[in-house]
Amino acid sequence: MNEIGLSQVLFVSCALFFIGIYGFLTRRNMITMLMSVELILNSVNINFIAFNKYLFAHKLDGLFFTLFIITIAAAEASVAIAIIINLYRNYHTIDVEEVDTMKF
Amino acid sequence: MNFDAFILMKSEMSLTLIIFFLLILKVWDGIKDNTALLHVVNFLLLINLITGFFGNTDGSLFSGMFHTNNTIYLEKNILKLGMFIISLQSFDWLKNHKHLLEFYILMLCTLLGMDFMISSNNFLMFFLGLELSSIPLAALANFDLEKRKSSESALKMILSSAFASAIMLFGISILYGVTGTLDFTEMAPLLTTSQLSILAFLFVFAGFAFKLSSVPFHLWTADVYEGAPVSVTSYLSVISKGSIVFIFITILFQLFKSYDTIWVNVLNISLLLSITIGNLFAMRQENIKRFLAFSSIAQMGYILLALTNGTQTGESAAIFFLLVYTFSNLGAFGVVALLSAETGKETISDMKGFYVNNKFASWVMAICLFSLAGIPPTAGFFAKMFLVTAGAEKGNYTVISIAVLNMVVSLYYYLRIIKAIFIDKPDTPLAKLNGSMMMKISFVICISGAIIMGFASNLFEYINTITGK
Amino acid sequence: MDFYDILFWILSVMAVGCALGVVLSRNPIHSVIFLILTFFAISGHYLIMNAQFLAIVNIIVYAGAIMVLFLYILMLMNLNADAEPQKGLLVQIAGILSGGTLFLVLLAATKSAHNEEINKVSTNVGLITNLGKLLFTKYVLPFEISSVLFLTAMIGAIVIGKKEPQLKNGEEHIA
Numbered sequence: 089m090n091e092i093g094l095s096q097v098l099f100v101s102c103a104l105f106f107i108g109i110y111g112f113l114t115r116r117n118m119i120t121m122l123m124s125v126e127l128i129l130n131s132v133n134i135n136f137i138a139f140n141k142y143l144f145a146h147k148l149d150g151l152f153f154t155l156f157i158i159t160i161a162a163a164e165a166s167v168a169i170a171i172i173i174n175l176y177r178n179y180h181t182i183d184v185e186e187v188d189t190m191k192f
Numbered sequence: 193m194n195f196d197a198f199i200l201m202k203s204e205m206s207l208t209l210i211i212f213f214l215l216i217l218k219v220w221d222g223i224k225d226n227t228a229l230l231h232v233v234n235f236l237l238l239i240n241l242i243t244g245f246f247g248n249t250d251g252s253l254f255s256g257m258f259h260t261n262n263t264i265y266l267e268k269n270i271l272k273l274g275m276f277i278i279s280l281q282s283f284d285w286l287k288n289h290k291h292l293l294e295f296y297i298l299m300l301c302t303l304l305g306m307d308f309m310i311s312s313n314n315f316l317m318f319f320l321g322l323e324l325s326s327i328p329l330a331a332l333a334n335f336d337l338e339k340r341k342s343s344e345s346a347l348k349m350i351l352s353s354a355f356a357s358a359i360m361l362f363g364i365s366i367l368y369g370v371t372g373t374l375d376f377t378e379m380a381p382l383l384t385t386s387q388l389s390i391l392a393f394l395f396v397f398a399g400f401a402f403k404l405s406s407v408p409f410h411l412w413t414a415d416v417y418e419g420a421p422v423s424v425t426s427y428l429s430v431i432s433k434g435s436i437v438f439i440f441i442t443i444l445f446q447l448f449k450s451y452d453t454i455w456v457n458v459l460n461i462s463l464l465l466s467i468t469i470g471n472l473f474a475m476r477q478e479n480i481k482r483f484l485a486f487s488s489i490a491q492m493g494y495i496l497l498a499l500t501n502g503t504q505t506g507e508s509a510a511i512f513f514l515l516v517y518t519f520s521n522l523g524a525f526g527v528v529a530l531l532s533a534e535t536g537k538e539t540i541s542d543m544k545g546f547y548v549n550n551k552f553a554s555w556v557m558a559i560c561l562f563s564l565a566g567i568p569p570t571a572g573f574f575a576k577m578f579l580v581t582a583g584a585e586k587g588n589y590t591v592i593s594i595a596v597l598n599m600v601v602s603l604y605y606y607l608r609i610i611k612a613i614f615i616d617k618p619d620t621p622l623a624k625l626n627g628s629m630m631m632k633i634s635f636v637i638c639i640s641g642a643i644i645m646g647f648a649s650n651l652f653e654y655i656n657t658i659t660g661k
Numbered sequence: 662m663d664f665y666d667i668l669f670w671i672l673s674v675m676a677v678g679c680a681l682g683v684v685l686s687r688n689p690i691h692s693v694i695f696l697i698l699t700f701f702a703i704s705g706h707y708l709i710m711n712a713q714f715l716a717i718v719n720i721i722v723y724a725g726a727i728m729v730l731f732l733y734i735l736m737l738m739n740l741n742a743d744a745e746p747q748k749g750l751l752v753q754i755a756g757i758l759s760g761g762t763l764f765l766v767l768l769a770a771t772k773s774a775h776n777e778e779i780n781k782v783s784t785n786v787g788l789i790t791n792l793g794k795l796l797f798t799k800y801v802l803p804f805e806i807s808s809v810l811f812l813t814a815m816i817g818a819i820v821i822g823k824k825e826p827q828l829k830n831g832e833e834h835i836a
Binding site for chain 3: 096097099100102103104105106107108109110111113114115117119120122123124126127130133134137138140141148151152154155156158159160161162163164165166167169170171172173174176
């Protein structure tokens with residue numbers, strides 16, 4: 089455990105993935121659910137960068153995938169936020185419970 | 193100057209041109225009349241559909257990121273055809289809608305994303321196409337801006353699709369770690385049966401199951417279908433699902449070829465659950481859109497049944513089924529769209545005595561439902577038969593017999609709607625619905641498709657020859 | 662243990678701890694702040710792994726844009742109350758169990774697979790020059806597609822998020 093290797097980095101990313109899944113399944117607040125998805129995406133990003141750095145340093149596929157994941161997460165978040173605003177505007181509720189009747 | 197890119201990417205190019213044209217139209221704001229705009233858009237979509245049949249050459253571009261062949265052209269044409277029919281059917285809904293051009297821009301962008309996704313030969317392209325085809329759809333599900341259900345369905349859709357793609361991405365990242373490449377053709381021989389890569393495969397599979405809404409990842413489907421505007425629902429259930437099936441076939445049959453013993457088992461479990469649970473829940477639904485949602489879950493199960501075959505027989509059966517499914521499901525959704533646009537009602541009991549004043553629409557609904565149920569003279573019967581025989585080639589008779597038994601069960605709920613339309617006599621039957629000309633044209637296309645496809649037996653042969661290459 | 666190793670462990674503890682804070686804290690505002698901290702820690706990881714450009718992008722896009730958007734919405738909608746109802750105990754246990762087993766399986770799988778070749782090639786592959794060159798040659802198609810994606814996200818967000826003016830009859834809708 090002296091040397092930082094791939095397994096240590098993967099440990100962190102797996103932990104983030106687990107926390108993200110847990111958050112998505114247990115929280116009812118839409119924004120927190122969205123944040124949990126962001127956590128999962130970040131664990132994926134760490135995976136890609138670590139694999140790229142430790143195993144396949146001669147190519148940049150992993151870095152590019154990360155770059156595109158970040159951009160897409162931004163687009164996804166903006167649309168999701170717009171939908172949340174629309175829900176809020178029409179019904180003026182601050183009670184997430186009322187807005188969110190998810191049956192997950 | 194090399195024109196390869198323009199020829200190989202012609203369907204994407206034409207879509208992009210239409211999107212830009214509509215954007216300019218929007219900014220210019222010259223045509224104020226929605227009806228005129230709709231005619232313009234429908235005309236463009238018809239041209240777009242026609243161009244798909246000419247000048248198809250195989251090839252790949254951008255260092256293997258984009259590739260195309262005759263099967264892919266066929267798949268794209270099916271999607272374009274569905275888009276055209278849906279556009280005709282949304283006429284009545286959109287002619288009073290403020291955001292008509294935005295609706296089309298977003299929808300065509302999702303179609304563009306699906307085209308890129310089907311043509312992808314690389315996980316990066318696949319992922320971008322997938323997201324391009326699902327993020328705008330969530331916005332589209334919200335297009336009944338003042339309806340609360342619509343927003344809710346959009347929210348559920350974007351959360352579940354984000355979650356599904358996040359899970360799929362985790363799998364892709366592990367696959368990248370195991371093989372060091374994102375290219376499908378380079379990755380396929382490098383896949384070993386180590387625990388890690390099988391786990392990665394399961395993650396990718398789970399993501400796909402989410403997008404295909406096969407059980408146990410189907411929970412979002414019914415709510416989203418119910419809340420979204422009818423046109424968006426039909427788009428989701430036919431075109432979006434269809435495109436996912438197409439790329440799913442590529443990924444299973446080419447990339448994960450070495451795992452076929454694993455995924456056949458996973459598919460068997462998933463398809464049995466989908467068919468059974470889809471059927472059981474479809475029986476209890478009152479809302480027609482919810483009903484069609486569960487029926488589409490069951491139909492997805494039958495497609496997965498053909499995929500267990502693992503060869504091109506399964507692939508061509510699935511493609512043929514999706515072609516027939518496009519006609520029959522869109523016909524059924526068209527009647528719902530007509531009902532919803534004119535009266536705002538969407539439940540089965542509202543359809544009681546529908547036949548009294550709406551003879552043509554009733555027959556459309558009946559033929560399309562028969563085709564969905566797989567009753568002989570319609571094309572749905574032959575399509576289902578091909579699916580089941582493709583599945584049976586593997587000799588897994590328990591699965592086949594349960595699936596066939598479920599087909600009989602499914603007759604019950606399809607006939608329930610037909611009974612409501614034709615036999616039930618309420619005191620005040622629905623008034624005559626004056627659908628537009630466009631709606632009628634779409635009905636004619638749908639029923640002729642749902643009937644003729646069954647007799648055009650050489651069509652299936654044709655699909656079989658091009659997938660074989 | 663050299664400097665980088667210590668840094669790595671500090672960042673890892675920070676990332677995991679803050680991520681736990683995101684999902685466990687009841688107040689959404691705290692969740693957002695924790696998430697921003699997580700992103701900073703992850704950016705630190707990127708820096709250690711020689712991906713300088715991505716580290717910067719991560720901070721600018723995630724912490725700078727997305728999270729500020731989240732915060733803004735939470736403040737705007739006054740959602741910063743602690744009143745969020747939790748899902749039932751059953752769901753929580755299910756969440757922990759499913760997440761936990763997944764975590765263990767993943768951990769076991771990664772342990773078994775990746776103790777072999779780890780070549781520590783220390784290159785500067787993550788620098789902007791290399792990324793930029795490839796972005797406009799090999800990755801030009803994904804780049805263009807992501808621009809279309811942003812266009813749609815923009816149009817979608819504007820249509821959905823825009824406040825509709827209350828139009829009188831006969832008045833035309835503007836843009």
